[in-house]
Amino acid sequence: MATHAKSSKVSLTKERRQETWHNLTSEQQAVLKQHIRYQHTSLFVDQNLIGHGSTWQFVAYNYNDNYDANTGPQLYCDCGRRLRHQYVLQNQDGTLIKLGITHFADHIGIPEAVMRQLQTKIHHLDFGLDELLQRIRRHAGLNSEMRQWFIDNHTAYPDFPVDAIDFVAHSLPLEKDVQAEIVRQYKKATYTPKPRQPRRKKPKLNKAAWQELFRDI
Structure with a gap:
């Protein structure tokens, strides 16, 4: 059935x-x-x-x-x-x-x-x-940082609904798919990659050090 x-x-x-x-x-x-x-x-x-x-x-x-x-x-x-x-x-x-x-x-x-x-x-x-x-x-709306980012940058995203800025400016949640896309664009725009730390090379033991290491074996 x-x-x-x-x-x-x-x-x-x-x-x-x-x-x-x-x-x-x-x-x-x-x-x-x-x-x-x-x-x-x-x-x-x-x-x-x-x-x-x-x-x-x-x-x-x-x-x-x-x-x-x-x-x-x-x-x-x-x-x-x-x-x-x-x-x-x-x-x-x-x-x-x-x-x-x-x-x-x-x-x-x-x-x-x-x-x-x-x-x-x-x-x-x-x-x-x-x-x-x-x-x-x-209270399912955007957090304060995301709201301010969208208020400052919404003109760069003309594909969002025309009333999205009114919702965000008045701390109202948007439809789930619209809000999820704003979050995605916010993360994309504000992402800062962490600086890569150079890998530290392990010091090589010279012949004398190897001999000292195994002296008591």
């Missing part, structure tokens, strides 16, 4: 997610919200997911960081449902509507199969955020 590997996805409880989020500084929260907004916006502007013939166009994404607490300012679908992820659409007349993923799919006119694909991708992004928050809880 086939066996399935255990999922490595991280899913925090509502309480831990809320606690971790509110322990961040306002600057750290702003960096994470911008990161989340970029991920969702990138997902929804993909022309393979949004029909060309739709009268509604995706124009904005908003993240509700008070969703788990259920206190403070909230985001809602136009139907009245409270949302974690809010998607804003606009038609040709300039009318704006604010929706959750289900009503978004209805208005944008995408097939049900594509909607399920969207929901899967959104869940994947949510798991990614939980993993990031878990790494924050474990």
Whole structure:
């Protein structure tokens, strides 16, 4: 019988997610919200997911960081449902509507199969955020020397994600593979080979010394 590997996805409880989020500084929260907004916006502007013939166009994404607490300012679908992820659409007349993923799919006119694909991708992004928050809880970011090195030298590494510098500058951990590559580049850039010590030659015994060594044998 086939066996399935255990999922490595991280899913925090509502309480831990809320606690971790509110322990961040306002600057750290702003960096994470911008990161989340970029991920969702990138997902929804993909022309393979949004029909060309739709009268509604995706124009904005908003993240509700008070969703788990259920206190403070909230985001809602136009139907009245409270949302974690809010998607804003606009038609040709300039009318704006604010929706959750289900009503978004209805208005944008995408097939049900594509909607399920969207929901899967959104869940994947949510798991990614939980993993990031878990790494924050474990203080899994770069040490101070590596952070300062990357801040000073990040322009020399354009292949890193554009928001990597914001994460590092605000002492936030990056995705594991990105952070591992920064560590590798840091070690490569700061490696100093130890000076080679000349090998000391063993003194050779002359004939008299050999005779003295074996004199009593």
